[in-house]
Amino acid sequence: MDKIEHLKREIAQREAELQDLRKQLAEAEAEKPSVENGRDNTTTSQSDGGGGEGWKWPLEEHEYERYSRQMIVPDFGLQGQLNIKNAKVLLVGAGGLGCPAAAYLAGAGVGTLGLVDGDAVEVSNLHRQVAHSTARVGMMKVDSAVAYLQGLNPTITYRAHATHLTPQNAEEIVSQYDLVLDCTDHPTSRYLISDICVLLSKPLVSASAFQTSGQLIVLNSPPGKGPCYRCVFPKPPPPESVIGCGEGGIVGPVVGVMGVLQALEAMKLLVRGDHRRLKKTRADGTTTEEEEEKDVKQVGMLLFSAMADVPFRTVRMRGKRKGCFACGGGDGSALTLTELKTSLDYVQFCGVNTPVKLLRPEERISVAEYERIAREKRAHVLLDVREKEHFELCSIPGSVNVPISRFTARREGAELEDLIPGGVAVLPPDAPIYVVCRVGNDSQIAARKLKDWGLDRDGERFIGDVFGGLRAWKDGVDPSLPFI
Structure with a gap:
């Protein structure tokens, strides 16, 4: 057993080194002159626009090749790609939801992709958490996911936060990003993530999956205008009703569908610039803060049932709830960053499912x-x-x-x-x-x-x-x- 564990660690280390070498190779190839169609195209660093002397285009040459298929889609275009490149997106959770969401956001070219997770890869994760592998069992999930993502797209920036999100570290981590995806699996995390997004004015894409069903909703979008998680769910579910995948089970493609949909909703927000604090990059390379107010759209929750004849349906949700503890429902919030860090106990709020004690x-x-x-x-x-x-x-x-x-x-x-x-x-x-x-x-x-x-x-x-x-x-x- 010791030899097996040693070999697993060695393989994981070699894979991490290999991914780093691939990233270095991609960067080197992006900088070398290339001959195409009989002319010399010199690709240099991002600082000069990516095309060397005389390069006049806002994206680097390799980015036009990598992202061309999505940029030619109507209502996406060059501006959409510039918005994505300039964005910083955080995924809380590198499991069943986070793996496919991160893969598609990395593939799309999000400028900075952050992952928060304090767990290590287990064999039972592998049937659904597709960014991990057997060789990386025992590795921290964020490190395993980054190794996978660098192989997919080594040209963007990754940040691995190998910790659980807590009231004490939430501000420090979330404040670095423009948009947040909740890829967790417990109410305590969902309320915390929503609260910090409200306090820091970050839009939130929240999803969940269990057995053969899932749900998806976009919250706090635009910031200060859209409802938060507490508006939709003022009270947490009874603790005895909260069953994890370990007991209730989960079908891999179900959580995969929900994670892909999270990535899609995030890309829609980024491409449209539906966040007044998102920096927009113009075609001339300059950036500007997006200040105009966005209209509040009707909020709907997407419900997915894998075994139903009609697997998708949308339930119309109410908007901001008057008197909401977190966002105030438009009347001012009672929640502050200081209170979140020092006074809120999310475990107590959601209840603790204590062991049954019915027998002597x-x-x-x-x-x-x-x-x-x-x-x-x-x-x-x-x-x-x-x-x-x-x-x-x-x-x-x-x-x-x-x-x-x-x-x-x-x-x-x-x-x-x-x-x-x-x-x-x-x-x-x-x-x-x-x-x-x-x-x-x-x-x-x-x-x-x-x-x-x-x-x-x-x-x-x-x-x-x-x-x-x-x-x-x-x-x-x-x-x-x-x-x-």
Whole structure:
């Protein structure tokens, strides 16, 4: 294992060095004279316009070649490319959303592309986070993404912020950019990103994806005029309803679609100059601050459902919410940068989904105890309450799958035949019932309901759960279990 990890680190280091060499090669090729169509075209640095002595065009020669296919699109043109080149765009999150968004923005020629992420690449990321690779498992995501992006377009500037965005560092990081993309996956991050964008007058493109669906909305655009995230979602979802990809799952192309759409919305804002603080570069090479006020467009949320016959639909949203804590809804905001840094607790605001504590210690057994019971072939029943998709992937031998959704959906007074396949015949009268789930939360809920329904026969039959669930089983009993 040590040799494998060493080789992975070596490969990652060599790939980073290779990407740097490719960037140096691209820069060298951009500076050397080239002969094309019988004439000498000298390409020099950006400082002289990119074409050497006598070069009179606003973009460098290699940029005309690289970006020509998008510049000839109607309503894009040279001015659109100049706006993109002059822009600084920040992506918060270098995962499933951030990877495709960053790839298309880098390919389009965004002048400066920043990425914020404090996580490292894991194998479970690779089916959807397409900028990373097996060789770069263990590398910081921002460094892995930059290595990929430099291979795609080495002519632009990349900034890697290898940290999570926090109330304390948000101003320092976000203030460096013109436009922000929220590519995160948790409400705490979404509220923080929206708040700092409001305070710093940055438009925000926000997206999310889960299982086979996604949503997309453009916020605070134009700054101070459009609604913020708190206008659309004044209250966070209940913490128990927030399920991550690790538990609920995600289909790779779904999050890819949403990330590509984020890049598209960002390019629309940049090309149109829909940000009064964006510097516009004229064809003569001079720049100017865009001061004119932009009209506020009707805000709509794009909803994507991969399995629906009509996968896309748009829901019309209200504009700024009167009295909004962050943006004020036009009446002045109560939020300040000082308050954001020192007083706001986004984790507390969104709530913390604390571990379930429904059973007493004597109603729970360890994985070692259950392993001994199974090995000695004592009469018992083990109910696995994960959903069937999880159960099909891996399970403890001899367990019976009864998804937790059946427990929560059972009507009062309904027969147990409706709950457990095969009816009560699978439950020997005196056999104890053990319940297991992924980490030991749903198993407590199910065990408590079985007691409430009287299956413990007033305490004569033991009903309890396996503490720690399949995660503890893998760690303490069977390391070969492909725990999901």
